[in-house]
Amino acid sequence: MIVIVGAGAHGLSAAYHLLKRGVRDVTIVEATRVGYGSSSRNVSRYRVYFNDRKNLKYAQEAMRFFSAESKRLNLNPMFYRTGYLWVLGNTVPEGFRRSSSLWDSEGLGGKYLECDQFPFLKTGLGNCYYGPIAGSFHHDYVTLSYYMEVKGTHRFMKGEVTKILASSGKVKGLLVNGVELQADQVLVTAGAWSSNVLSSPDLSIPVTPERKEAYITEDVKFRVKPLVIDLGTGVYFSHTLKGEIIGGVDKGVSGFVDFSTSLSNMMSYLRRLRELVKGIDGIGILRGWSGFYEMTPDRSHVMGFDPQWPEGLFVDAGYSGHGMMMAPLSGELMAKMITEGKVDPLAAPFTPERFRTHKLLQESMVI
Numbered sequence: 441m442i443v444i445v446g447a448g449a450h451g452l453s454a455a456y457h458l459l460k461r462g463v464r465d466v467t468i469v470e471a472t473r474v475g476y477g478s479s480s481r482n483v484s485r486y487r488v489y490f491n492d493r494k495n496l497k498y499a500q501e502a503m504r505f506f507s508a509e510s511k512r513l514n515l516n517p518m519f520y521r522t523g524y525l526w527v528l529g530n531t532v533p534e535g536f537r538r539s540s541s542l543w544d545s546e547g548l549g550g551k552y553l554e555c556d557q558f559p560f561l562k563t564g565l566g567n568c569y570y571g572p573i574a575g576s577f578h579h580d581y582v583t584l585s586y587y588m589e590v591k592g593t594h595r596f597m598k599g600e601v602t603k604i605l606a607s608s609g610k611v612k613g614l615l616v617n618g619v620e621l622q623a624d625q626v627l628v629t630a631g632a633w634s635s636n637v638l639s640s641p642d643l644s645i646p647v648t649p650e651r652k653e654a655y656i657t658e659d660v661k662f663r664v665k666p667l668v669i670d671l672g673t674g675v676y677f678s679h680t681l682k683g684e685i686i687g688g689v690d691k692g693v694s695g696f697v698d699f700s701t702s703l704s705n706m707m708s709y710l711r712r713l714r715e716l717v718k719g720i721d722g723i724g725i726l727r728g729w730s731g732f733y734e735m736t737p738d739r740s741h742v743m744g745f746d747p748q749w750p751e752g753l754f755v756d757a758g759y760s761g762h763g764m765m766m767a768p769l770s771g772e773l774m775a776k777m778i779t780e781g782k783v784d785p786l787a788a789p790f791t792p793e794r795f796r797t798h799k800l801l802q803e804s805m806v807i
């Protein structure tokens with residue numbers, strides 16, 4: 441039996457792709473409820489614009505896969521291309537120039553423009569950079585589609601996994617609420633909590649939580665098509681198809697703090713939004729929420745296994761704030777790894793042993 445720990449988008453995507461490969465003996469253990477973690481707390485944007493080439497390649501394939509998967513899923517996740525627009529100000533930072541050179545070398549079609557060319561922006565903002573291969577989707581329809589696909593076949597169990605059991609170098613099961621559940625293979629997709637799950641036995645993976653907030657405004661006439669990132673303040677936003685402006689600020693709080701929001705962050709967001717966008721001066725915030733970015737030291741995900749781990753133990757976590765868009769492809773790659781015992785070349789740079797062998801990636805593009 442295969443046990444998946446955590447019923448977020450990654451656990452459910454892996455469960456679905458295992459089923460597609462004919463694997464039916466699967467149990468998904470969830471501590472709280474389906475989609476309790478970041479999979480229901482994100483802002484559902486996708487991009488290929490990373491600044492480590494391996495992440496960029498992964499994201500390109502992940503977006504191709506997501507686009508195709510969106511046509512196969514039960515519910516339409518409204519995968520939709522909008523582009524990303526960076527507001528850079530009067531001087532383009534050297535680090536951003538290096539990223540855009542990488543994107544040019546990969547033919548990602550981005551370009552520098554005067555921000556004044558975007559009619560929804562106020563004038564005089566200086567330089568902008570527009571990257572076309574990016575957009576939006578609706579996260580709930582992804583998570584729910586995968587759940588609907590597997591719920592009649594796979595077993596769901598409510599409970600907290602506190603220990604992974606192994607003997608003679610092989611996985612034997614887990615403790616769920618103190619009761620033993622046998623398993624031949626275990627996949628940990630517990631998002632920001634993945635390090636806790638793997639801490640017993642002592643298999644440290646450096647995934648740490650950072651609480652981030654997001655806000656949504658009341659509806660206004662559609663005018664902001666791309667996701668806008670204001671590099672100076674870290675405020676980002678875009679328009680939903682319904683008409684709200686959704687976004688956040690890059691300020692976060694480390695640790696497993698409560699899921700509250702801060703008035704000062706919300707005001708920074710609202711103030712900058714009004715400074716940047718024309719015609720929304722009196723707009724109000726309808727609601728705000730928070731969730732955990734699951735951060736790793738190199739801001740890149742961790743998928744697969746370490747040869748020093750008990751055989752049959754896998755992880756897929758640590759997406760550092762960009763995991764929702766990767767869930768469809770990552771679930772497929774994990775299903776392939778578990779059933780065929782092969783690490784796909786796309787997944788190879790992200791295996792957990794890179795932390796032990798100090799082969800970290802060079803990613804810094806966290807939004």
Ligand SMILES: Cc1cc2nc3c(=O)[nH]c(=O)nc-3n(C[C@H](O)[C@H](O)[C@H](O)COP(=O)(O)OP(=O)(O)OC[C@H]3O[C@@H](n4cnc5c(N)ncnc54)[C@H](O)[C@@H]3O)c2cc1C
Binds near residue numbers: 629
């Ligand atoms: C504000 C915000 C905005 C974001 N915006 C974007 C975006 O625009 N685009 C994007 O791609 N990504 C975005 N993300 C990141 C994205 O949401 C996550 O990377 C992704 O949802 C992670 O999915 P997951 O399935 O790995 O983890 P989660 O969805 O967190 O699921 C983990 C599950 O494991 C369960 N669990 C934990 N511990 C245990 C245990 N011991 N036993 C059993 N179950 C356990 C939890 O209850 C939870 O349901 C954003 C995140 C936040 C917070």
